[in-house]
Amino acid sequence: MLLGVTAGAAAITLAPIVFAPVSSARAADGASAVPPARPPAPGSTVTRTVSGHLDTGAADFVHLPVEVPKGVRQIAVQYSYDKPAVPAGTPANSCDIGVFDQHGTALGGKGFRGWSGGFRTSFEISNSEATPGYLPGPVGAGTWHIVLGPYQVAPQGLDYQVQVTLTFGAPGPAFVPNYPPQRAKGRGRAWYRGDGHLHTVHSDGRRLPAEVAAGARAAGLDFMVSTDHNTTSSHAVWGEYAGPDLLIVTGEEVTTRNGHWLALGLPAGEWIDWRYRSRDNAFPRFAGQVRRSGGLVVPAHPYCPYIACQWKSGYDDADAMEVWNGPWTYDDESAVDTWDARLGEAVRTGRRWTPAMGNSDAHSVPQVIGLPHNVVLADDLTTPDVLAGIKAGRSWIAESSAVGLDFTVTGGGRQAGIGGTLTAAVDAPVDVRLDVSGVPRGTVRFITDEGQLHQESLPDSGTGTVVWRTTASLAAYVRAEVRHPMVDGTPGQGNTMGPALVWGPMAALTNPVFLRIA
Structure with missing residues (x-):
């Protein structure tokens, strides 16, 4: 079924998928012609499938409303899209996916329930559990929105298909998060090593949280920051892998359409929106949200040549700048040159200078956790102390703990x-x-x-x-x-x-x- 489209500024909204039970109708004489619909039996499922086409130049985000009735225990979504051949040098189709619940899709609102980008083709959410990248919790009645992110569309356009399955029944037991503590066993005021940019299976990484934590320990790190793309779902599992020897700091990599930035030290479970471009002037708003929560704002890999990765929102709202990302490349040379020029500007104008950071941005083997990492002078091995050391520039960057x-x-x-x-x-x-x-x-x-x-x-x-x-x-x-x-x-x-x-x-x-x- 091809759905109708209504246009918005940065998104288009499609006609809704309706699951609500059919209401009773009346015959001409006023007698009941159709009896009221019975509630679905516990464990029963209903599936709806829709398809559509997006032309080149489609909006950044496509909202597919889903009318969820009462009594739903689980929502499951699958999607696919075509990948036609394109001429050399022309972007092929790439489409992300995520979901917002009945609380809506407002920028920075409370409806976010998960995002997996282009890493997964399906996800499930219930009160007890959810696919990594998504947040467990009640499947409340109301209008949910599946969000497609067609960040590359081929000249032929993009044909997509979305399948939504609702399972009815009583909700299971509530998920209990296990957030990491904000303190590890430190050495008082000392130099502590840590990687501030790491990914897991909760976004587009292939390492489990347990593997990332083990990799941080093997690299000789004292702390690490969890920065999965556009989601905070991993925050709720890190408590199991933290310990006296490893401080795990919760964060997010915010992947806007005009560059990525790290929100370091977010309160566990706090989510930062990414659905904007530099011309929307929304970055200062969300940078302020991070700072009010005690975190740091760090533009990441500013010269990365991939689509939507190069940083276009300036550094006035940055607490630090990631000048070294993974193995050393010419992208990093450019970042260091820009950072050094800003040091000169700070001297000339008297404005606050922007400290440098270096992080591995490790996603999967063979990418090396801790290549590079930061060596931070902090008052102790706690989240606030480490963040304070980074913000003050009391740090240097090492390719490994051997340096x-x-x-x-x-x-x-x-x-x-x-x-x-x-x-x-x-x-x-x-x-x-x-x-x-x-x-x-x-x-x-x-x-x-x-x-x-x-x-x-x-x-x-x-x-x-x-x-x-x-x-x-x-x-x-x-x-x-x-x-x-x-x-x-x-x-x-x-x-x-x-x-x-x-x-x-x-x-x-x-x-x-x-x-x-x-």
Whole structure:
């Protein structure tokens, strides 16, 4: 059945699927012609199937209303869509799916019940359990909405089919969430390692939560953040896998149509909407929601070339910026360059600077959990303390736990560390010191607001100390990079001013130490 369409600003709404029992009708003489419908027997099912076509240029989201009657125990949905051949370089059909319950589809509203993107072709929801990505709970009577997200439509258009099955009967026992604690056994004020961008089967990852937690422990991490796409369903299971040795922080990767961002440290179960573009100017609203809840806002992989991944909403509402995502690529080079330019702007304008983060964004094998991760100076191993350390920029990024680093700036009898500020007389000598281990034959770079001002090689052992002297008049900030040597003789990033650079992929990257003239 092809459904009628009514247009909206960012969505289209189709004609509803109706499951409600048929009401009694009356004959011309007033006598009852059709007896009242009986309630369906417990355990019985009713299925409706609809199909339709979307043209290229369809709205971001397609709402399919489903009229759910009373007495439903479970709702189950299956969908499919065609994938016709397309010319080279032309996007093929791709369509996500999710569902909102009788509380509606309003942006940021209370109706969200789950999202699986394009990772699943079916899902089920009942009071006792739900498919990963979806939220268990009562299947309340009223208008539900299946939401299709056709984020790529072929020139031929997209033919879809949706099947909805309702199972009747009394609801089962209520699902009991097992949220992770906000504290683990820490070491007081210390450096803690953690990966802030991880996925499970609750979105488009293939690892179970147990496997992700085990991977975090194997990587030598003290904390991890759960950031499944557009859903909080995994929050309710992490309590089983947290422990004194691993703090598990709840979060979400919010995948808007103009870039992805991380909501780190959300209260367990709190959901952040993603159904907008940069031109809708909705990002500040939801960034504010995250901060009011005690979390952090972090634009992710801003130069990722895939559709809808490149960041277009600016950094004024960001608490940090993900400049390194997974194995080192030119996307990361671009992100670091943008971040470094913003450091210069912060010095010039006096505005708050944006700290850097690095995360694995690991979804499945062979992607490595903890490559890279953040090493954060926190008052203790608690969610608020770790978030505070990240927001303050008291952190550096490591490719693995095998890399060690200590970065300080000393002058005038004072010392400042990563994320800190050293105040010194205008021409007083300031010593910048980096102690590093775990990067054999690596290259150390000291970078200021004037660019790279010192470079030095590490020995074959990968352990060494590099010291460089400057003044507060010559450097408004100093940050450090540790790079691997070129791989198999392949040059590093090209240089239009001369030969290719001699260093290769990143091994460690620090946030800056700022220098202020007394």
